[in-house]
Amino acid sequence: MTLYTINLNVKSIGDFTEKDRIAVPTVRLSFNAMMLQMAAEQLWNDPHRLDHLTVALGHPDAVTALSAGYGKATITAHIGVQPFTDRGLKLPGAHAIADSRTIFAARSPRSPCW
Secondary structure: OEEEEOOOOOOOHHHOOOOOOEEEOOOOOOHHHHHHHHHHHHHHOOOOOOHHHEEEOOHHHHHHHHOOOOOOOOOOEEEEOOOHHHHHOOOOOOEEEEEHHHHHHHHOOOOOOO
């Protein structure tokens, strides 16, 4: 999973503001949402700090919503899986800010074997 955004001001999860919305398949329950919670716990020791910024949106719909462009899109970020991440990262201004391997590895006492 990859967290990417079309907001050029966001370089890490710490840069999200109240104006941002992050698309995940299911709020608080999906692996995608849990990845964001793990990253928030690592940064702020508060896994739910960004929960209010998440919106439930399927992967195809998230990429479509982001394609409207920054300032017009209803969401500004997406935690996607392939092939939707590849498509989303081709949008103007889109850039990755986190991925599951990095976040899960930081949580694990040993390196992941994938």
